[in-house]
Amino acid sequence: MGVAQRSRGFSDLIGLVYEGVEEPQPWRRLMARLSEQTRSRDANLVIASPATPGAYLLITDNDDPVATGRPHVEGVMSVNPLLEQPLPRPTTMDELMPGGAFLRSALYVNFLKPLNIRHVLSRDVLRDDMLCALLSLERNADQEPYSARERELLELVTPHLRRAIRMREQYTQGSYMQQFFEEAMAKLSIACVVLDGHGRVFSMNECARDLLAHSEFIGVRGDVLRCAGGVDGKPLAKAIDLALAAHRNRCRSQRGVGLQLETSPGNGVLDIVVKPLISDRLLESRDRPAALVYINDCREPGIELDPAVLVGMYGFTNCESQLAALLARGTNLSDAAAHLGVSINTVKTHLRGIYEKMGTNKQAQVVAKLNHSTARLL
Numbered sequence: 251m252g253v254a255q256r257s258r259g260f261s262d263l264i265g266l267v268y269e270g271v272e273e274p275q276p277w278r279r280l281m282a283r284l285s286e287q288t289r290s291r292d293a294n295l296v297i298a299s300p301a302t303p304g305a306y307l308l309i310t311d312n313d314d315p316v317a318t319g320r321p322h323v324e325g326v327m328s329v330n331p332l333l334e335q336p337l338p339r340p341t342t343m344d345e346l347m348p349g350g351a352f353l354r355s356a357l358y359v360n361f362l363k364p365l366n367i368r369h370v371l372s373r374d375v376l377r378d379d380m381l382c383a384l385l386s387l388e389r390n391a392d393q394e395p396y397s398a399r400e401r402e403l404l405e406l407v408t409p410h411l412r413r414a415i416r417m418r419e420q421y422t423q424g425s426y427m428q429q430f431f432e433e434a435m436a437k438l439s440i441a442c443v444v445l446d447g448h449g450r451v452f453s454m455n456e457c458a459r460d461l462l463a464h465s466e467f468i469g470v471r472g473d474v475l476r477c478a479g480g481v482d483g484k485p486l487a488k489a490i491d492l493a494l495a496a497h498r499n500r501c502r503s504q505r506g507v508g509l510q511l512e513t514s515p516g517n518g519v520l521d522i523v524v525k526p527l528i529s530d531r532l533l534e535s536r537d538r539p540a541a542l543v544y545i546n547d548c549r550e551p552g553i554e555l556d557p558a559v560l561v562g563m564y565g566f567t568n569c570e571s572q573l574a575a576l577l578a579r580g581t582n583l584s585d586a587a588a589h590l591g592v593s594i595n596t597v598k599t600h601l602r603g604i605y606e607k608m609g610t611n612k613q614a615q616v617v618a619k620l621n622h623s624t625a626r627l628l
Contacts, residue, residue, distance in 0.1 A: 260406060263287065267410045271418045275309075277411075282311035284407070288400045290387040291367070292317075295375070295411075297383045298333055317365055325563060328619050329356045331609035332372050332384055340401040343370040347609070356565045356607040371396040373404045376412045378528055383415055440621070441545040443475060447497065449490055450474060452539055461545060467511065467519050468545065475543060481511045481519065489524040493541035496526035521546040554579060555620060564607050573600045577613065578620040 263283055270277035277295055284293035292312035306327055312318055327333065331346060343352045352358055362368070368391035375383035385404060387396065441458035443451060450473040454462070462469050466479040468486075475490070477483030489507040496504035506525035513519055523544040555578045557571035566574060569590070576586045587597045605611050608619055 260403070263403075263407055264410050267407065267414050268417075271414050276418060277309050277414075278311060280411075281309060284387065284403075285311055288387050288396075288403060289389070289393070291390050291393075292388050294386045294388070295383065296327075296333075296386070297381060297415075298327070299381060314365075322361065326357065326361045329361070329564060329607070329609050331357075332386070333382060334610065334615070336377055337372055337374045337384070340371055340373040340396075340404045342396060343372075344395075351606065354606070355609060356563075357609060359565050360563070366390045366392075369393065369395050371400055371404065373408055375408055376415060383412070385411065443543040443545065444539045445475075445490065445494070445541040445543060446538060447494060447540040449494055449541075458545065461547065465520075465547070467513070477511060479519075480513045485509050486511065486522060486524070489522070490541060490543070493524045493526040497528060497540040500528055501526070519547070560620075564604075566604065566607060567600075570600045570603050570607070573597060574604055574616065574620060577617050583613075 263280065266280040266283055267277070270280055273279070281293040281295065285291070292310055294312070295309040297307040297309070306323065308318065308323055310318060316322055335346060337346075343358075346352070347355060362370070367388050369389040370386055372384055372386040375385050377383070385408065387400060387404070389396070436455050441455070441461040443454045443458050443462075446452040451470055467481045468475065468477050470476070475486065477486060486509065489509060492504065492507060495501070504526055506523055508521070508523045511520040511522060523542075525542045525544070527539050527541060555575045557566075557568070557575045560566050560571040560574050561568065564571075564574075569592075572590060573586055576589060581589065583597050583601070584594060587594045590597065601613065601616075604616055608616055610616060610619070
C-alpha cells in the first residue's frame with residue numbers, strides 16, 4: 251500500500267471515529283473499516299466498568315450470533331485478563347500471557363479456539379475507575395500474527411476514539427454512559443450504592459434496594475446512607491468522606507476502605523467497602539457518581555455454584571472446580587482443605603491452577619469473578 255493510499259485510509263478511519271459520535275449504533279462502521287484495513291476477522295470495542303465486574307457494552311462488526319451472544323461474551327469477560335491489565339500500547343495475547351500460557355488458558359481453550367480465533371491485538375482507549383474502553387483486533391489461526399503496521403494504526407486511532415467517546419457522552423448529556431453504568435450495576439449480585447460528590451445517594455441496584463428496605467442496621471434518610479439499630483455510623487461516614495476527597499483530588503493511591511459494622515465488639519452484621527471513583531475528566535460535576543458503597547450482610551452465606559458447571563466454563567479439573575465452589579461460598583483455604591480431605595499445600599496447588607485458567611493471581615479476584623459469572627445462574 252502506497253503512502254498516499256495509506257493516508258487516505260487513515261483519514262477515512264478518523265472520519266468514522268467522529269461520525270460515530272452521533273450514530274444510533276456508535277462506531278460499528280468504524281469496526282468494519284478497521285477489520286478491512288487490518289485484514290482481521292473482526293474488530294471490537296468493549297466498554298466495561300471496573301467497578302462492576304461482569305458488566306460490558308460490546309461494539310463489533312461481527313454478526314456471528316454465537317460469538318456475540320450473551321453466554322459467549324460473558325464467558326470471555328469472566329476469564330479475560332485484558333480487563334484487569336492496563337494496556338498503554340498495542341499488545342498481543344501471546345505477549346500478555348507468554349511461554350504458551352495463552353494457548354493453555356481458559357480464554358483460548360474454551361472460547362477463542364472453538365471459533366478459530368488465534369491472534370488478538372488490543373489497546374486501551376481509556377481506563378479509569380468508572381470506565382474501561384478496550385479496542386481489539388482478531389485473526390484466525392490460518393492468518394499471520396499482527397505486525398508493526400497494525401500496532402501503529404491502533405496507536406494512531408486510539409486518541410481520536412478516546413476523544414470521541416467523551417464527545418458522545420457530552421452529546422447525549424451523559425445519558426449514554428450513565429445508562430451503561432446503571433445497567434452494569436444491575437448485574438451485580440451484591441448490594442451497590444452510588445454516591446455523588448456531595449455524598450448523596452445517586453443510584454443503587456436492586457440488591458441494595460432490597461437490603462436497605464429490610465435492614466435494621468443501615469438505610470437511607472434524606473438521600474444519605476445512615477446506620478441504625480445500635481450500629482456506630484462514624485466509621486462509615488469517615489470512609490465516605492475519604493472516598494469523596496480522593497474523587498475530588500483524583501487521588502488514585504486511595505483504592506478504597508473496607509470495614510465491618512458491629513452492634514457490639516465481635517458481633518459484625520455488615521461488611522462494607524467504600525471505593526472512590528476516579529475519572530480522567532478535567533471538569534467533573536459534583537452531581538455525578540463519585541463513590542461506590544458495596545454492602546454485604548455478613549450473616550448471609552455466600553453463593554452456591556455447581557462444580558460441574560465450572561469445569562465446562564473454565565476448564566477446571568474436578569478438584570479445582572470443587573475448590574472454586576468452596577471459595578465462592580466464602581470458605582477459607584484451611585477449611586477448604588479439611589472439607590476436601592487434602593493438605594493445605596494440595597489446596598494451594600489447585601489454587602494456582604485456578605489462577606492460570608482464570609487469568610489472575612489473586613484469590614479475591616477469583617471470588618469476585620465467580621460471584622459475577624454466569625455460572626451463578628445455573
